[in-house]
Structure formats: C-alpha cells, structure tokens
Amino acid sequence: MLFDFEKILQVINFFFLALALLAVYYYAYRLQVELRRSEFLKKEAQKYQDLVNATTEGVLQFDEEGHFTILNQSGARCLGYEDPQEILNDSITVYHFLVDPDKKKQLCQIVKKNGELKNHIVQIKKKNGEVIYVSLSLHARVHGDGNPILYEGIFHDVTHQVVLEEELWNYSTRLEKLVQEKTDEILQLERKRFHLEKMAAIGQMAATLVHEIRSPMSSMKMALTLFQKKKEIFLEKERRVMELAVQECQRIEAMLKDVLDFARPQEIRLVAQDLHDVLDQVVERMKPAFQGKKIHFKKDWDSRMPLVLVDAERLLQVMVNLLQNAIDAVMPEKGEIQLRTQYIEKDGICRIETIDNGMGIPEEDLPKVFDPFFSKKPGGTGLGLSVVQKIVEAHRGRIQIESTVGEGTLVRIELPVESPKFHFQ
Ligand SMILES: Nc1ncnc2c1ncn2[C@@H]1O[C@H](COP(=O)(O)OP(=O)(O)OP(=O)(O)O)[C@@H](O)[C@H]1O
Numbered sequence: 001m002l003f004d005f006e007k008i009l010q011v012i013n014f015f016f017l018a019l020a021l022l023a024v025y026y027y028a029y030r031l032q033v034e035l036r037r038s039e040f041l042k043k044e045a046q047k048y049q050d051l052v053n054a055t056t057e058g059v060l061q062f063d064e065e066g067h068f069t070i071l072n073q074s075g076a077r078c079l080g081y082e083d084p085q086e087i088l089n090d091s092i093t094v095y096h097f098l099v100d101p102d103k104k105k106q107l108c109q110i111v112k113k114n115g116e117l118k119n120h121i122v123q124i125k126k127k128n129g130e131v132i133y134v135s136l137s138l139h140a141r142v143h144g145d146g147n148p149i150l151y152e153g154i155f156h157d158v159t160h161q162v163v164l165e166e167e168l169w170n171y172s173t174r175l176e177k178l179v180q181e182k183t184d185e186i187l188q189l190e191r192k193r194f195h196l197e198k199m200a201a202i203g204q205m206a207a208t209l210v211h212e213i214r215s216p217m218s219s220m221k222m223a224l225t226l227f228q229k230k231k232e233i234f235l236e237k238e239r240r241v242m243e244l245a246v247q248e249c250q251r252i253e254a255m256l257k258d259v260l261d262f263a264r265p266q267e268i269r270l271v272a273q274d275l276h277d278v279l280d281q282v283v284e285r286m287k288p289a290f291q292g293k294k295i296h297f298k299k300d301w302d303s304r305m306p307l308v309l310v311d312a313e314r315l316l317q318v319m320v321n322l323l324q325n326a327i328d329a330v331m332p333e334k335g336e337i338q339l340r341t342q343y344i345e346k347d348g349i350c351r352i353e354t355i356d357n358g359m360g361i362p363e364e365d366l367p368k369v370f371d372p373f374f375s376k377k378p379g380g381t382g383l384g385l386s387v388v389q390k391i392v393e394a395h396r397g398r399i400q401i402e403s404t405v406g407e408g409t410l411v412r413i414e415l416p417v418e419s420p421k422f423h424f425q
C-alpha cells in the first residue's frame with residue numbers, strides 16, 4: 001500500500017485541531033486587548049467626566065435644535081438645577097433659558113459665521129425665574145458638509161460684574177453731569193460777577209460825570225431863564241434860539257437823571273398795591289406819547305390778580321420805559337401795543353407783559369439790550385432797560401425779552417406777589 005490513509009487523516013485532523021487552537025488563542029488575545037482598551041477608555045472618560053464636573057465653569061454641548069448632550073454640575077447649578085440629569089433627561093433646550101428670544105438667531109449666526117463665539121454676555125432666566133447675566137463662549141463641531149452638528153462651550157455667571165459695571169457707568173455719568181452743572185454754575189457766577197463789576201465801575205464813572213456836569217448845567221439854565229424874562233431886549237430870532245437852548249438844557253437834565261437812576265442803588269419800598277391801579281397810572285402818564293399817532297393800544301388784565309407787594313413809583317418807572325420803547329418801535333400809522341397781566345397762582349407770581357408789533361430786535365442785539373448805554377435810537381441814552389432790570393431785580397423778580405425782527409417784541413416781567421420784607425440793592 002502506497003498511501004496510509006489512516007495516517008494521512010490523522011495528520012489532517014491534527015492540522016485542523018492546531019488551526020482551531022490558534023484561532024481560539026487569537027480571539028482570546030484580541031478579546032483581552034479590546035477589554036483592556038475599553039477599560040482604559042472607560043477610565044479616561046471617567047477622568048474627563050471628573051474634570052468637567054470639577055470645573056467651576058459651566059460646560060455644555062447641544063445639538064442644532066438646542067437639546068443638551070452634555071452639561072456639567074456647575075452648568076446645571078448656574079441654570080438653577082441641582083443635578084444636570086434633570087435637564088439632560090428632560091427635553092429642555094438651551095434656548096429655553098434665553099430672556100430675549102431673538103438672541104437665539106443672533107448667537108447661531110455668529111457661531112456659523114465665525115465658527116466660534118467668545119465671552120458673549122447673555123441674559124438668562126434661571127429655573128426659579130431669577131434673571132442673571134452669563135458670559136458664553138461657544139464653538140461649532142462641523143459636519144463633513146460644513147454644517148455644524150454640535151455646539152459646545154463654557155459659560156459662567158457674570159451678573160455681579162455686569163451690575164457693578166452698570167453702577168460704575170451710572171456713577172460716572174452722574175458725576176460727569178454734576179461736574180458739567182457745577183462748571184456751568186461757576187461760569188454763570190463768573191459772568192454775573194464780571195457784569196456786576198462792570199456795572200459798578202460804569203455807575204461810579206457816570207455818577208462822577210453827572211456831578212461835574214450838573215452845576216455848570218444849572219447855572220447855564222438859570223442864566224438862560226433870566227435872559228428869557230427880559231424878552232423885550234432880544235430880537236425874535238434870538239428869543240427862539242434861547243427857547244431852543246432851554247429845551248436842550250432840559251433834555252440834558254432828563255438824561256442826567258436817567259444816568260443817576262442807573263448809578264444810584266435802587267431803594268425799594270414794598271407796599272401791597274392793586275397792580276392794575278399802578279398800570280392805569282402808567283397808561284395815563286403815557287397818553288401824550290400816544291398823541292398824534294395811530295397806535296392801537298389794548299389792555300388785557302387778569303381779574304384774579306391779588307394785591308402785589310411792589311414799589312409803585314419804581315414800577316411806574318419800569319412800565320413807562322417799556323411802553324416808551326414799544327411806542328418807539330412800532331410804525332406810528334399801524335402800531336399795536338398790548339399791556340397784559342397774568343396771575344400765576346401756583347408759583348405765587350404776577351406777570352406783566354408789553355407786546356408790540358414793532359421792528360423787533362436782531363438776535364445778535366438781544367444779549368446787549370440790558371447793557372448800559374446800548375442804544376440803537378438817535379438820541380437814546382441806552383439806560384432805559386438797564387434801569388428797568390435793576391428795579392425788577394430789586395423786587396426779586398425777573399425780566400425776559402422775546403423778539404423777532406419785523407414781527408415785534410414781547411417783554412415779560414415776573415414779580416413775586418409776596419416779597420420778603422423791604423430790601424435794598
Ligand atoms: N420794544 C422794543 N422793540 C424794538 N427794540 C427795542 C425794544 N425795546 C428795546 N429795544 C432796543 O433795545 C435798545 C435799548 O433799549 P433802552 O430802553 O435800554 O435804551 P433806549 O430806548 O435806546 O434809550 P433810553 O435810555 O432813552 O431808553 C433800544 O435802543 C432798542 O434798540
């Protein structure tokens with residue numbers, strides 16, 4: 001027998017047996033390797049999980065719909081939950097916490113555009129309804145086609161910081177405003193001081209000048225009056241010149257009186273008066289100034305006006321000046337002048353206004369009209385309004401002028417109805 005089949009079969013059996021054993025050994029080895037690897041991975045995952053849980057930052061991962069896939073302990077606490085599982089098991093989305101729903105679109109847009117979002121301050125509402133600010137940083141885990149599949153990042157509560165910053169900003173704005181107010185106040189006081197000093201200097205100079213002019217003036221007038229008494233020795237032409245000279249002397253005297261009024265301190269004696277009685281006297285006194293002119297004059301009295309504490313003589317002087325200015329400003333053939341009173345009970349003041357339809361005051365002149373010697377009238381001394389202002393201020397009142405060129409002027413005086421005692425300025 002050339003082949004021993006039995007032996008051959010034995011060899012084949014042995015070969016398959018060895019092969020099977022080898023395979024078993026190989027699979028056992030692979031299983032062991034896999035087991036070790038999975039153990040290693042498990043340990044690494046646990047380490048990672050421990051690390052994520054130990055950090056004070058909130059760590060989160062969520063999908064396109066906003067469903068959380070990862071949330072650590074700090075993150076859950078920041079959102080007002082004890083355990084992250086409460087959120088992970090539930091279908092609460094990350095967008096559920098946003099106070100402003102429009103923020104969702106904005107956040108997604110930034111991450112999609114830049115691939116990430118860094119320290120973005122977002123307002124969120126916690127589980128208990130408390131609203132806080134968090135600083136959020138995110139990046140997108142992108143799919144092969146470029147679309148994000150997951151968003152992951154960190155966040156933490158910055159409410160304290162935001163509130164402090166807001167407070168600081170408020171403080172600095174308030175401080176800036178206060179500094180501005182105080183600067184304006186100082187500037188105003190400085191301007192007032194300068195104005196008062198200027199007035200005092202002008203007043204002193206004017207008083208000296210009046211004193212020097214007055215005596216020779218009186219002598220001249222006296223001489224002229226004496227000459228006038230001896231009419232017969234002069235020619236008609238000479239008499240007329242003398243008449244003119246006396247008139248000019250009277251004009252200069254009136255002017256000197258204005259200058260003295262301006263220079264002297266205003267002594268005010270306040271007495272409870274019927275304001276309309278005083279104003280009627282003004283109207284009466286101004287009648288000659290209206291004569292020969294077609295000026296329509298209108299009174300508009302507030303019947304509720306109580307007695308007002310004023311110095312009647314001084315108020316008369318004020319109103320004569322204002323009415324004279326109005327008469328000078330209007331066209332004699334179609335002038336309109338109104339004298340109006342108003343009682344403003346809540347502020348305890350009375351208002352007296354003169355309104356005319358005259359030429360008006362150019363805007364650039366308005367700040368100067370109260371300056372002494374500012375006049376745009378031929379023959380005007382420019383002292384009228386400065387005396388008026390002094391008298392009004394001595395009454396603790398105020399004066400305002402509103403004017404439009406070509407339309408007219410409104411002068412408003414406001415006086416306290418009850419002034420504190422007598423006062424001198
Ligand atoms: N109602 C008014 N309409 C237009 N301009 C006015 C009016 N009131 C005052 N003004 C302007 O203000 C200037 C100053 O007025 P103010 O009364 O102080 O002096 P004046 O009238 O010129 O001279 P006077 O000393 O004789 O009163 C006037 O010259 C005039 O240009």
Ligand SMILES: [Mg+2]
Pocket residue numbers: 321324325384385
């Ligand atoms: Mg005047």
